[in-house]
Amino acid sequence: xxxxxxxxxxxxxxxxxxxxxxxxxxxxxxxxxxxxxxxxxxxxxxxxxxxxxxxxxxxxxxxxxxxxxxxxxxxxxxxxxxxxxxxxxxxxxxxxxxxxxxxxxxxxxxxxxxxxxxxxxxxxxxxxxxxxxxxxxxxxxxxxxxxxxxxxxxxxxxxxxxxxxxxxxxxxxxxxxxxxxxxxxxxxxxxxxxxxxxxxxxxxxxxxxxxxxxxxxxxxxxxxxxxxxxxxxxxxxxxxxxxxxxxxxxxxxxxxxxxxxxxxxxxxxxxxxxxxxxxxxxxxxxxxxxxxxxxxxxxxxxxxxxxxxxxxxxxxxxxxxxxxxxxxxxxxxxxxxxxxxxxxxxxxxxxxxxxxxxxxxxxxxxxxxxxxxxxxxxxxxxxxxxxxxxxxxxxxxxxxxxxxxxxxxxxxxxxxx
Amino acid sequence: xxxxxxxxxxxxxxxxxxxxxxxxxxxxxxxxxxxxxxxxxxxxxxxxxxxxxxxxxxxxxxxxxxxxxxxxxxxxxxxxxxxxxxxxxxxxxxxxxxxxxxxxxxxxxxxxxxxxxxxxxxxxxxxxxxxxxxxxxxxxxxxxxxxxxxxxxxxxxxxxxxxxxxxxxxxxxxxxxxxxxxxxxxxxxxxxxxxxxxxxxxxxxxxxxxxxxxxxxxxxxxxxxxxxxxxxxxxxxxxxxxxxxxxxxxxxxxxxxxxxxxx
Numbered sequence: 281x282x283x284x285x286x287x288x289x290x291x292x293x294x295x296x297x298x299x300x301x302x303x304x305x306x307x308x309x310x311x312x313x314x315x316x317x318x319x320x321x322x323x324x325x326x327x328x329x330x331x332x333x334x335x336x337x338x339x340x341x342x343x344x345x346x347x348x349x350x351x352x353x354x355x356x357x358x359x360x361x362x363x364x365x366x367x368x369x370x371x372x373x374x375x376x377x378x379x380x381x382x383x384x385x386x387x388x389x390x391x392x393x394x395x396x397x398x399x400x401x402x403x404x405x406x407x408x409x410x411x412x413x414x415x416x417x418x419x420x421x422x423x424x425x426x427x428x429x430x431x432x433x434x435x436x437x438x439x440x441x442x443x444x445x446x447x448x449x450x451x452x453x454x455x456x457x458x459x460x461x462x463x464x465x466x467x468x469x470x471x472x473x474x475x476x477x478x479x480x481x482x483x484x485x486x487x488x489x490x491x492x493x494x495x496x497x498x499x500x501x502x503x504x505x506x507x508x509x510x511x512x513x514x515x516x517x518x519x520x521x522x523x524x525x526x527x528x529x530x531x532x533x534x535x536x537x538x539x540x541x542x543x544x545x546x547x548x549x550x551x552x553x554x555x556x557x558x559x560x561x562x563x564x565x566x567x568x569x570x571x572x573x574x575x576x577x578x579x580x581x582x583x584x585x586x587x588x589x590x591x592x593x594x595x596x597x598x599x600x601x602x603x604x605x606x607x608x609x610x611x612x613x614x615x616x617x618x619x620x621x622x623x624x625x626x627x628x629x630x631x632x633x634x635x636x637x638x639x640x641x642x643x644x645x646x647x648x649x650x651x652x653x654x655x656x657x658x659x660x661x662x663x664x665x666x667x668x669x670x671x672x673x674x675x676x677x678x679x680x681x682x683x684x685x686x687x688x689x690x691x692x693x694x695x696x697x
Numbered sequence: 698x699x700x701x702x703x704x705x706x707x708x709x710x711x712x713x714x715x716x717x718x719x720x721x722x723x724x725x726x727x728x729x730x731x732x733x734x735x736x737x738x739x740x741x742x743x744x745x746x747x748x749x750x751x752x753x754x755x756x757x758x759x760x761x762x763x764x765x766x767x768x769x770x771x772x773x774x775x776x777x778x779x780x781x782x783x784x785x786x787x788x789x790x791x792x793x794x795x796x797x798x799x800x801x802x803x804x805x806x807x808x809x810x811x812x813x814x815x816x817x818x819x820x821x822x823x824x825x826x827x828x829x830x831x832x833x834x835x836x837x838x839x840x841x842x843x844x845x846x847x848x849x850x851x852x853x854x855x856x857x858x859x860x861x862x863x864x865x866x867x868x869x870x871x872x873x874x875x876x877x878x879x880x881x882x883x884x885x886x887x888x889x890x891x892x893x894x895x896x897x898x899x900x901x902x903x904x905x906x907x908x909x910x911x912x913x914x915x916x917x918x919x920x921x922x923x924x925x926x927x928x929x930x931x932x933x934x935x936x937x938x939x940x941x942x943x944x945x946x947x948x949x950x951x952x953x954x955x956x957x958x959x960x
Binding site: 284285286287288289290291292293294296297298299300301302303305306317322323332333336337338339378380381382383384391540541544545591592 | 721724725726728729730731732733734735736737738739754758760761764768844846847848853933935936939940942943944946947948950951954955957958
């Protein structure tokens, strides 16, 4: 049996709300890859409705009505096939933006995934390593806790920072820079963490990091439907609240969305949560961050799903890029609320790496089409995901995080002084 | 007595059966819904946001308009046409069964040639026309242009064909009625039914046409209508009820989410 008590009555109603207009299939970046009706949101809602109707409906098989109507039960294989299709989704929220009847799709998919986990069908085998790693190592990349802050040594070695960021658990600070697992551990993405520290130090922000005590925000578990997320969220909320900080900032769109929006359902936060792009824009507006020298670049901005569609932050990164002299910002065909997902989130990259690769390639091609030389984003996860597309296409495009661009602009200004 | 039709007892029996089956269907949907135990809303209701959504996104369906003017026109034609005819039928049913025939309102709407009656003649044709246009666009998209985003299954097409057939038979009934009566300038208010009767007379021999009994045509029209009502809770047409609810709830939640975000 598929357990459905973790769904709300509204979510079960939403399965009937779908008018099957197919607008979601026009925009869904996953459906765009293999054109299977069962992976598009419309098909997914229909399949799930059939499964739960056959198990809980008034006319389900085995009841008097069911016998009269000759209803057949769903098979184990059908449920497993459905589960597979359910996880073939990056939870990018494009379907919500497209849906004319405003079905809160991602909440629905995540609840369905929780149902599948509760019933022993999810997550997929290839995704289990992520979940186990988060539970065992507090990060999804199977890396030891002790090396979480290794990037700080690199930053010192490369003279990107004058001193190591302070350990906020030992010395109080107003701002907690929550690095996130990807920027902490991925050697190709460490520049994001280093750039963040560089900027914060340059602008004399009283900040600190958790270092080896930092734990995964649990986003990956939440997206895959794992209840362990709640425990992680509770522990993190307590740890953050006890720090007495005023602001938590993160460069990771996934961590930001999870802490800002999803944690609020688990507990109360006694500080404000900002994405680094919002924080930097504040600094620019306060004239604490100024760019004087030109940085000649034609860039395009990729909206991370968790920052854009999930959180509504579209303008801050663009305003930052516009504030840097010399930068020419060009928009891709699909941008802002219709930005094409790179496929890195929602467990899709772990579950369906080929699909993610194709999605990233499409996005990179969109960036190439507008003649950009740099594709900028504001999320280490997108950084990682798009890099896959760049490599697969052998594209001349350079992938950069917005904080790297800001760092470059600051360094350039310093050179000119 | 309706405006042009005396209901028979068999129709009342059929109506009762239909209502019972309709309610069973509604119960089955609610029964399944209530298997969900989690909280439906994260935030409190926001009546202001919901009222705005009712006007903008339910009544005028702005989001659909932003996506495609053709789809918007198709859906709004069916939506408003359906609502218009539902109001028409409800009014007729009320005066036929509950209002005193001597009341001024009943006289206004039911006396032949009265302003109210002519208004109803116009009203019926007007909204019926919209349904026909909307359904025709839907049929064109599914069968002629074969719009890629559509996944045509029986449950989808049945709903469209049912609506189309009910409306088309409604106009046919009206045309057949006009065939049996001498011409009158008042018929201009039935601006589709009356010309259709002339068209029928032009192509079908008058005797064959006059052999068509009005009450029999109405019966076909009513049976199709009854089947539609019965079909609603068991089909995608259930969205008529639940989609507006979702739009309002979502708008309330999104509004609260935005407010929480800004804090």
